Amino acid sequence: MKQPPGNPIGPAADEIADPLHQPGRSVPMATLERLSVYFNCLIQAEHEGLELLSSAGFEERTGISAYQVRKDLSHFGEFGLRGRGYSVPRLRHTVARILCLHEEQPVVLAGAGNLGAALLSFPGWRPYNLRIAAVFDVDPAKVGRTSRSLTVQHIDDLPETVARLEARMGIIAVPAEGAQRVAASMVGAGIRVILNFAPIAVFPQTGVSVRNVCFLSELAILSYLARCDREDEGQRNGGIL
Amino acid sequence: MKQPPGNPIGPAADEIADPLHQPGRSVPMATLERLSVYFNCLIQAEHEGLELLSSAGFEERTGISAYQVRKDLSHFGEFGLRGRGYSVPRLRHTVARILCLHEEQPVVLAGAGNLGAALLSFPGWRPYNLRIAAVFDVDPAKVGRTSRSLTVQHIDDLPETVARLEARMGIIAVPAEGAQRVAASMVGAGIRVILNFAPIAVFPQTGVSVRNVCFLSELAILSYLARCDREDEGQRNGGIL
DNA sequence: TAGATTGTTAATCGATTAACAATC
DNA sequence: TAGATTGTTAATCGATTAACAATC
Secondary structure, three states: OOOOOOOOOOOOOOOOOOOOOOOOOOOOHHHHHHHHHHHHHHHHHHHOOOOEEOHHHHHHHHOOOHHHHHHHHHOOOOOOEOOOEEEHHHHHHHHHHHOOOOOOEEEEEEOOOHHHHHHHOOOOOHHHOEEEEEEEEOOOOOOOOEEOOEEEEEHHHHHHHHHHHOOOEEEEOOOHHHHHHHHHHHHHHOOOEEEEOOOOOOOOOOOOEEEEOOHHHHHHHHHHHOOOOOOOOOOOOOOOO | OOOOOOOOOOOOOOOOOOOOOOOOOOOOHHHHHHHHHHHHHHHHHHHOOOOEEOHHHHHHHHOOOHHHHHHHHHOOOOOOEOOOEEEHHHHHHHHHHHOOOOOOEEEEEEOOOHHHHHHHOOOOOHHHOEEEEEEEEOOOOOOOOEEOOEEEEEHHHHHHHHHHHOOOEEEEOOOHHHHHHHHHHHHHHOOOEEEEOOOOOOOOOOOOEEEEOOHHHHHHHHHHHOOOOOOOOOOOOOOOO
16 A cells, blocks of 8 residues: 655554545546445444445445445555454444544535425434534514524524634525525625525535535436336436445 | 448438437547536526527536537537527437437335435436435335335345336435445445445456545635635636536 | 454445537 | 538547466
8 A cells, every 4th residue: 555645654644644635646536426325324233233344245225336336435545454354343433434424514404495404413423423503584473482492593603603613514495596605605604505495406615515416406317217118228226325 | 520420321411310329439528528418408498598609608608618518419410500500409309319318217225214315306307317216225214115105125125125226326315334235235236336325445346437526625626715825826616517 | 363344455346527429 | 502410430538357476
């Protein structure tokens, strides 16, 4: 394996090399998407009390080939135990660090409608160390209401609150009309990445990443796959994540 | 261009060749995912009253390269007007047919919680011709309640209702614990494709397609991309859709 | 040790980009 | 016609699969 940059002789790193600094090349998005699948899988496995999981074990649980699993992980370092597999708790911890989920991060949420409520009440946030730290809406009927110990603030307060929280992650769960403006406001306030549920693609400034989630697009893809005249093709698991 | 299979001489197809039967090779998933982006874009453009849109225009609006747009569409036929671009209404119609969104399809929804409510109240279903035709839950407190002229049925009624509606598409919006059982029930009842929001990957039988949507995974990816030590890489729009 | 499984290099495959002839 | 833009073929690029030496 390549030496980590700098300090090529120093004390032998028998601990896992700091995975925050991936050596050399930048990581393909496909690898990153699968990494989040592995993380999910590891959370499950840890729940079950599993100590070790081999790349073949990952394949069984995720449908992603053992080759692929090993290749993906090798982007970040060597985490396996040859002849045995991967230590579930340790790899879970390592992947959390790679994904920067090892310490709590505040997330701000724009939109206090049904979707916002669904996100707030979602179980399973815990292992991700992400916490919705503020909720915003324009609707005067919603502003000021409290649920889950969060009071809905007016969207105009977003910049100030984002700055105070030093939040870097935002979720947009407002109707299409408002999305672009909310996005601009978030970016202006220092938000670096946005998860957008509004049914309109949000185009960020450079340096800001956006992922658009559109369930209607997902259904459109599935609609294609459901077409009667397709009894060929063993496409088992069409989707990622 | 390749002749469509059969009838190689017949009346010159000056109408669009039936796009339901893609010629030759099977369509890459990446192409299919982008196709749903084009569809979205066309709906928008039609809304704006745009008559023509060139592949360069698509690039501007979606971030997907003009090359890619033309290549993707060429999987299904020739829909453009050389020297002019694509007719927005006609291409919208054609893509709807490719995706099998040209006639109304019933969708069944398992889970009448916040997420279910968000899906039901989502605006923008119209152009997709998809209609949630039945809602199910296990919670006795929810069963029997009516919203948007749909009465929540007990999940045990799912098989019968799916059969009656001849539904082929299902959405799972129940907690993780229930997901696998609901999926099995859906598949047993004849559902062919499933959109799964439960935070656990559902593994289908052969012939059934599943797409798992997990917003926590999306946030995990974004968390990685937000890492302070990444001011390199001009990854503008990380996500698809 | 023998058996197992990793990490990595090489081979294959497929998708994206580029270029251009066809044609409106 | 000239200008524009498609559809498609060729070139490039990157990702997946395979194979295997390293090693626990």
